[in-house]
Amino acid sequence: MPMTAPASNPLLSDRDVDFQLHEVLDTESLCRLPAFADHSRETFTLFLDSTRRFARDVLAPTYRLMDAEPPSFRDGRVHTHPLMRALYPQLVELGLLSATRPVEVGGQQLPLTVYSLASAYLMAANLSAYAFIGLTAGAAHLIEAFGTPWLKDTLMAPMYSGEWTGTMALTEPQAGSSLADVRTRATPAEHGSYRISGSKIFISGGDQDFTQNVVHLTLARVDGAPPGTRGLSLFAIPARRLEGGRLVDNDVRVTGAIHKIGWKGIPSLALNYGEGGDCHGWLVGQEGKGLTHMFQMMNEARIMVGLNGVATASVAYQEALAYACNRPQGRLAWEKDAARPQRPIVEHADVRRMLLRQKTIVEGGLSLLAAAAWYADVAAHGATPEERERAGLLVDLLTPLAKTFPAEKGFEANTLAVQVHGGYGYSTEYLPEAWLRDQKLNSIHEGTTGIQGLDLLGRKVVAAGGAALRAFGEEVDATVERARQAGVDPAWGEALEKATRDVMELTLELGAAGMAGDVERMLRHSADYMELFSVLAVAWRWLAQAAAAREGLSRGLEGQEGRDFYEGKLAAAQYWLHTELPRVGLLVTLCRTGEDSYTRMKPGWF
Incomplete structure (x- = not known):
């Protein structure tokens, strides 16, 4: 049946965001924690809806204007686009600056899981305008966490209120x-x-x-x-x-x-x-202790950069999907009659390939970030010290992945959005080229991909004797069992389990090399290790989505549109688990053998 697309860009799929929050994760269960006891699914929905409306109706129309007219520096001062004078107070009025903070500092004490997915709409609409909010919230939170009462009154309060x-x-x-x-x-x-x-x-x-x-x-x-x-x-x-x-x-x-x-x-x-x-x-x-304190803001910023990566890939994917559904061009290979009407390009298999790859990157990345935010909520507010400690280990492990995967694979998704548009995608009359430019910075912001790889392999997976890695393995096992009970193809779970074992064994080998003093050998392929762990982590999230989709289909409560949504999820999970997960084995071999071509290169050889 023909595909249809919305008349205007939705930025993110509302159905997917709700699916991640309430079917893949049970975000409402966070309300059982005292920190979130005043909230419910209804309050989550109110916050999401107000943010979605503002992003679509107010913020998105300003993006092209601000991209075309950057801030100017003259007479020793920076002059931002005039639109920011109206936009910033409205962003503040949404309650964004202190949404996740305690009521004592004027916050709503909203779960980070809900706030993160809501803020992704704003990033997709106009990432630069939102960045002023994100940076201000992070700076104020640093003073909240470590500042004196005088600093809180004098500097933190005006930031949380939006005055500074x-x-x-x-x-x-x-x-x-x-x-x-x-x-x-x-x-x-x-x-x-x-x-x-x-x-x-x-x-x-x-x-x-x-x-x-x-x-x-x-x-x-x-x-x-x-x-x-x-x-x-x-x-x-x-x-x-x-x-x-x-x-x-x-x-x-x-x-x-x-x-x-x-x-x-x-x-x-x-x-x-x-x-x-x-x-x-x-x-x-x-x-x-400055760097130790600053890591709070740096880690929050890394999650924000990851969300920017997903959001920037998502808005371009939604644009490409609409274009593909509405752009007639050519006929199918076996249709020889030139008088036959041209087909929308979404009916061409290669266009569907490009759209499906974008979908798996966008929705896999969003699921990874939602999971990271979930563990952050539990790490801060879990019921027991043990629960908080375990969740904290998982947040630390997932943060470099959640920052890097959306930035690197998001750039690939953005290039595919340009490709779907063909020659129009390469022109400034269409927006995909602008989003492609935006996306590239995400792999540099808050620590380059190389730095994130060193952090992941050199610190996060070996910390506390590998406790975070073991916790990750337990999460994978629980997801595999959920998928099995939901009726997902058992081969998918088996492939994920094998890849996870391979990565854990490789990590032990590399960690042993580091412990023996051969740190160069341990970290030689840290970039490849980041790649393989990212693919693995997103495969874990796609299996979780496949399980939730099977559960949705088994309920049988939704009409054709609902069934189409779930079938699309299963097709996307199949794509990632069949075409991307096998790459983990190749990358494990590369890391294990210690292939040394680029480390052996001397500057003069280039």
Whole structure:
């Protein structure tokens, strides 16, 4: 039967989001935890619906305009697109800044699982506009977690209320991703402050003209601190500080703007602290624990980048699907009559191949992020210490995967969306090329894919004697059993179990090499290890979706549209488990043999 597509881009599939929340996961069961006792499925739906409406009706129409007219830097200030002056207060009014935070700081104490999937609509609509919210919430949460009462009253409260925005300021020109080489200095000064001097670069949202102030959560070294990451402390540095009840300049200077190929609505800036010797910052948390504290915001930002990856792939997939359903071109290979009407291109097998691959990446990635958010909710609010600890291990393990898979495979999905559009996809008159540009930054934001691979293999899977890896294996076993009981093809579960065993055995071998002192051998194929674990984790999520789809079909309560949805899920699960999961075995062999071509290369050989 012919496929139909919505008249306008829905950004994400509402049916899929509800499926992930309430059929694959039982998000309503979180309401049994005291932290979420005031919520119900009804309150979740209200929040989702208000966010969806705003994303579609208000935010999405601004995307093309803001992409075409990036912020400008003139007279020492950044001027964002004029639309942001109206958009930001409306984003604040939705309750986004403190939605997951306790009522004591003005929050709704909403599960991160619900908030994450709701925010994905906003990212799909206009990722740059939402980024101001995401960064501000993360910065305020750092002060909430580690700041003094004075810092909370003075800096956190205006951020949560939307009066000010916030950033994370880590990167420096000479250091890049090597935070051990941060040089920004902090010298103790009067009234408990520190005089800050140094430079930062690539600071997203580092200045704007739609709120009164920007607070930079910054890594710096107190005078006399040891070298390396042990010497880093965390400081809150407002662009304008309070003196005598009014805001005055705090000697924070924007020295340049980065001209980006994507994410054009939010500025990326170079900043100087203390050119005039009068930049004041306030210590957040313990001296020398700056990187440990900052990891809270970094990990939250990694999940946000993963959601951006899924959202950017999703909006392009929805656009490609609509185009394919409505674009007539050509006939099927066996139709020789030139007088026959042309077919919508969705009827051509290769177009369906491209659409199905996009679907598996988008919906597999969304399911992975929903699972990561679920474990984060349990890690923070679970009923017992043991439950919280186990969930925390799983969050730590899944975070590099949830950041990297949507960014890397999302870029592939975006290229397929361009390809479905053919020559039109390569033109600026159509939006897929813009989303493709946006997507590329996600593999660089918050630690490149290479850094995430080193983190996954060098830290996460071997931490606590491999406890996180064992917990992951238990989750896979539970999903396989659920799928078996639901009537999913047993071969799918068996293939997932075998791949999981292979990865666990490989991890033990690589970990043993590292323990024996051969760290280079352990990490030589960390990028391939990231790839194989990502494929495995998404196969686990697709088996969970297949189980929920079979359960839905067995209920038999939905009409044809519902059956089509579930059959589509089963076809997508089949695709991933049959075409992608077998790659795990090849990548395991590559990692195990220690193939050394690129590590053996000398600079002169290139």
